[in-house]
Amino acid sequence: MKRAKADIPLKTMERLVTYRRLLQYLTSEGRVFVFSHELAKLANNTAAQVRRDLMIIGHHGSPTRGYSVRLLTAHVDRLLADHQPSRVALVGAGNLGRAILAHVGFQLPGVTILAAFDSDEERTGRVIAGVRCYPVRELESRVVELGINLGILAVPATEAQEIAERLAAVGVVGILNFAPVPLRLPNGVVVDEIDIGMKLERIALCCQ
């Protein structure tokens, strides 16, 4: 009896992404088994929560050895990989945009960055971290041509809204926004903000 993806709470799904990253790390360290309390420590939550999450996805471990890193990785990978791989474009090849390209690399499971765009013609035509940079006036045609469905926004705050609308207009369904402005988009477009300044302020709060 296989549990459908829809039955898994979103919060658990999100933690599964974290667990996968941690399992990669454990694999690279040569670990073979891992206990729930160890995963919990790494993921900044509790052993009970880890066990509960793994129960939800129907994974089983050994009562004395814990979970097999290899088997658990395979299980989580299978769950997270059953959607078609996402095709991503980055808009804004300035400092931040180029840093993101270099930092994220090009081997994220289930995610491929296929194109970059910039309004500055000096930056276009080049290949940055393996990703070709096009002029932003070709945005619509290239997005359609390449089958892009996700966008990363690393443009100035003043341009974010316009670019977001143009992306949404040609079928992009998810946007990761680094510009510190709220985006107003039609329902059905998922927006996630990474507001670094806000993150800093939040940490400052917690540390008081």
Added chain:
Amino acid sequence: MKRAKADIPLKTMERLVTYRRLLQYLTSEGRVFVFSHELAKLANNTAAQVRRDLMIIGHHGSPTRGYSVRLLTAHVDRLLADHQPSRVALVGAGNLGRAILAHVGFQLPGVTILAAFDSDEERTGRVIAGVRCYPVRELESRVVELGINLGILAVPATEAQEIAERLAAVGVVGILNFAPVPLRLPNGVVVDEIDIGMKLERIALCCQ
């Protein structure tokens, strides 16, 4: 009867940070009043939640005009600003580190970036986006000297753990980590991860 900060749920506090950012945006647009359902749309939540949050902090608006942008800004600012301003250091002045410095700027409310560090001597001695870059061997002395209590980690994954420990050892109580590895730190040190790759994967999940 003033409500103490401890009485305000953390989730509400976090949303307050968002509201403040949105209010800045509304101010820049020249808006004088704002309704709960407008704030909700911008913050990606519901009008009921906005009203509830504002009730919790004891803010009052007009039944017909909504909330005064100016008064609400002042109120939220007062709540968020009653802690002493945080003093921040960035470690790792590579592509991402420099992009962060340039992007965040130097006028975050309650947060000041006072120093950057890098192991590459080529990058040290310079001033990047108004922040002086020191060699990483001076990390401990400069952190103490400048009274740093927060750190931003933009170093390679292989170095993150070591740097984090060195920061924690000299009194840093909060770390914003951009390296895609989990940090193991003593209790009392708040760690927040910004894992861009993971964020992308999460969006890819939601957009299926």
Added chain:
DNA sequence: GAATGTATGTTAATTTTGTAACATATTTTG
């Protein structure tokens, strides 16, 4: 081979968070 200790799998309870509904107040309009 039995007993013990430890970590899992699961259920239950608590806590927290979010949602809905309704009475109140205020402004505007007739």
Added chain:
DNA sequence: CAAAATATGTTACAAAATTAACATACATTC
């Protein structure tokens, strides 16, 4: 000046998520 419409402030409700607790199973050791 009264009435109507609308958005707030609050309380009660519902849902979700986290935490705790406990029984079960497995490996190790005596």
